[in-house]
Amino acid sequence: GQQVMQIPQYQHVQEGEDFTTYCNSSTTLSNIQWYKQRPGGHPVFLIQLVKSGEVKKQKRLTFQFGEAKKNSSLHITATQTTDVGTYFCAGPKGGSGYALNFGKGTSLLVTP
Amino acid sequence: GAVVSQHPSRVICKSGTSVKIECRSLDFQATTMFWYRQFPKQSLMLMATSNEGSKATYEQGVEKDKFLINHASLTLSTLTVTSAHPEDSSFYICSARDGRGRPGERGGHEQFFGPGTRLTVL
Numbered sequence: 001g002q003q004v005m006q007i008p009q010y011q012h013v014q015e016g017e018d019f020t021t022y023c024n025s026s027t028t029l030s031n032i033q034w035y036k037q038r039p040g041g042h043p044v045f046l047i048q049l050v051k052s053g054e055v056k057k058q059k060r061l062t063f064q065f066g067e068a069k070k071n072s073s074l075h076i077t078a079t080q081t082t083d084v085g086t087y088f089c090a091g092p093k094g095g096s097g098y099a100l101n102f103g104k105g106t107s108l109l110v111t112p
Numbered sequence: 113g114a115v116v117s118q119h120p121s122r123v124i125c126k127s128g129t130s131v132k133i134e135c136r137s138l139d140f141q142a143t144t145m146f147w148y149r150q151f152p153k154q155s156l157m158l159m160a161t162s163n164e165g166s167k168a169t170y171e172q173g174v175e176k177d178k179f180l181i182n183h184a185s186l187t188l189s190t191l192t193v194t195s196a197h198p199e200d201s202s203f204y205i206c207s208a209r210d211g212r213g214r215p216g217e218r219g220g221h222e223q224f225f226g227p228g229t230r231l232t233v234l
Contacts, residue, residue: 033222042205042225043156088155098144098209099169100223104155 002027004091006103013110019076021106023089030092032065032072033100038085046074046087079110114140116208118226125196126234133191133229135206141186142208146223147179150203162189196233204229 035043049065090100148156168181180192207223
């Protein structure tokens with residue numbers, strides 16, 4: 001079945017450094033979504049990418065969807081301590097429903 | 113924005129008892145809700161898809177008789193963990209999809225998550 005792989009599993013950066021997490025799917029995706037989960041919290045929707053090669057920005061966050069719609073990345077410029085959390089990518093499981101396959105997530109730790 | 117509530121937030125129960133968790137969409141109608149399980153420092157594992165007015169679709173390996181799902185209205189889905197045992201202890205999270213609009217806009221494929229329920233079975 002369709003799998004979503006995410007690397008790295010953990011990333012520890014100094015505040016101000018950049019951060020990138022990568023997501024790869026075993027199959028072509030109709031869309032890919034990114035979520036952030038703060039420690040002790042629940043996943044919060046960040047963005048959805050639909051088009052091949054799409055790039056979207058949210059302030060310091062840049063999201064990309066690959067040309068083949070099988071990979072995606074999230075890049076954070078000049079990290080802040082508020083960026084701490086686990087970032088998950090998720091792709092549709094397929095079939096007729098809207099269920100998602102989540103990647104294992106990248107846990108970001110930012111030290112001042 | 114779309115808000116999903118979940119109750120209770122935390123429950124501790126004895127082995128063998130049943131626990132019901134409620135998931136509500138507060139400001140939108142959710143034709144589809146999802147139930148996930150998350151172990152510490154791990155990803156979300158989809159347990160089942162809950163469709164209003166019909167039977168839930170369970171993922172492979174998830175026991176239907178163990179995890180009973182009911183989606184009686186467009187704003188409420190419940191998960192009942194029957195005869196809970198210590199190995200059922202976990203963080204259970206529901207999510208809901210806002211069915212309005214088209215993919216890529218609000219009402220696309222994005223899911224809105226509840227705050228989760230921490231279940232501890234003694």
